[in-house]
Amino acid sequence: xxxxxxxxxxxxxxxxxxxxxxxIILPSFSLFQRPEPVSPPSCRLRISRGSDGYELSNNEKFAxxxxxxxxxxxxxxxEVESLLVKSGGEWVTFHAGCVGTKKGACLIAGKPEAGKTxxxxxxxxxxxxxxCEEMAPVDPSSRLVHPFPLxxxxxxxxxxxxxxxxxxxxxxxxxxxxxFSRYVPYRAGKLPFPLRTIILPCYNPSLSPDMVSLSxxxxxxxxxxxxxxxxxxxxxxxxxxxxxxxxxxIFRLFTNGIAATRDLVRRLT
Amino acid sequence: xxxxxxxxxYYQRIQKVKLKKVGDQMAVYIPSQRAIHVLNQxxxxxxxxxxxxxxxxxxxxxLTEAFKGERKTMKKDLEExxxxxxxxxxxxxxx
Numbered sequence: 001x002x003x004x005x006x007x008x009x010x011x012x013x014x015x016x017x018x019x020x021x022x023x024i025i026l027p028s029f030s031l032f033q034r035p036e037p038v039s040p041p042s043c044r045l046r047i048s049r050g051s052d053g054y055e056l057s058n059n060e061k062f063a064x065x066x067x068x069x070x071x072x073x074x075x076x077x078x079e080v081e082s083l084l085v086k087s088g089g090e091w092v093t094f095h096a097g098c099v100g101t102k103k104g105a106c107l108i109a110g111k112p113e114a115g116k117t118x119x120x121x122x123x124x125x126x127x128x129x130x131x132c133e134e135m136a137p138v139d140p141s142s143r144l145v146h147p148f149p150l151x152x153x154x155x156x157x158x159x160x161x162x163x164x165x166x167x168x169x170x171x172x173x174x175x176x177x178x179x180f181s182r183y184v185p186y187r188a189g190k191l192p193f194p195l196r197t198i199i200l201p202c203y204n205p206s207l208s209p210d211m212v213s214l215s216x217x218x219x220x221x222x223x224x225x226x227x228x229x230x231x232x233x234x235x236x237x238x239x240x241x242x243x244x245x246x247x248x249x250i251f252r253l254f255t256n257g258i259a260a261t262r263d264l265v266r267r268l269t
Numbered sequence: 270x271x272x273x274x275x276x277x278x279y280y281q282r283i284q285k286v287k288l289k290k291v292g293d294q295m296a297v298y299i300p301s302q303r304a305i306h307v308l309n310q311x312x313x314x315x316x317x318x319x320x321x322x323x324x325x326x327x328x329x330x331x332l333t334e335a336f337k338g339e340r341k342t343m344k345k346d347l348e349e350x351x352x353x354x355x356x357x358x359x360x361x362x363x364x
Binding site: 224239 | 287291293294295296303307
């Protein structure tokens, strides 16, 4: 068995797994901060070989069995995400990527397939500080986005298309099989960034590229759909999201491809 | 085609809601539904008019007094807004 530990903003985690999963798991979490040596992990996630594949446990409690390593890894990632939301208290956790720009944190939120990961990847490759993938935890009182620098998983087609036009300079892009690729930036921002900009990507090959400014009211319904379920009363949660939106510039990014996205986001960074 | 409006029908907004300011717009938070709805300027005006029970014709009159525009367009907008309010549970029908 192999193991490593890392820190989420409010919880330390120890992950143990069989050796054959090392190449899948370690790079994905390589950018997370390590906990202080004295702090004992408050959560232990363990993947072990089972009779029909792999089993996942959370603090020794059975959390599921899986037929192959990728399925087990997917469940592990979900368990980590769930830990982040539960430990976040009154924080708002967006289903979003995030980069740090000169102006502050730029959140890339949206529904599945909207283009969050590809936009985050493009922004990171353009030299912005990578902060978050999949989840972006934000403290509404300070407006700070805390790093959750999970490696980026993207479709193999997108990765190949990008590689045919541009060289990948700020991280490593690896084909993982099963039609997906993983991008691990060489570095990630370690400190929280103040939230300044929210991008809502909208990918459609038949669209004319454009970037449209949205008011907080126009963006609120869609942004709420991009938030993980809160740990507290809905009203307090809505108030927090409204407060965050009110202090941001919000843009809908209509893009039809990689070149268009690069051109559009360049104006924001 | 829009349903013919019942002239004996009145509308009134539900009582247990909270208003939230979202930038330059208003949103209505309904605790019982755990939901929030953002209203544009016209929809918020209509919603405010529904504090007491009001008929469709009365609402249309208030709307044409408050906003410039074609009466026919306003009538259609009002019908759509009331239907949406009913669907979202922001108002109820009263006889």
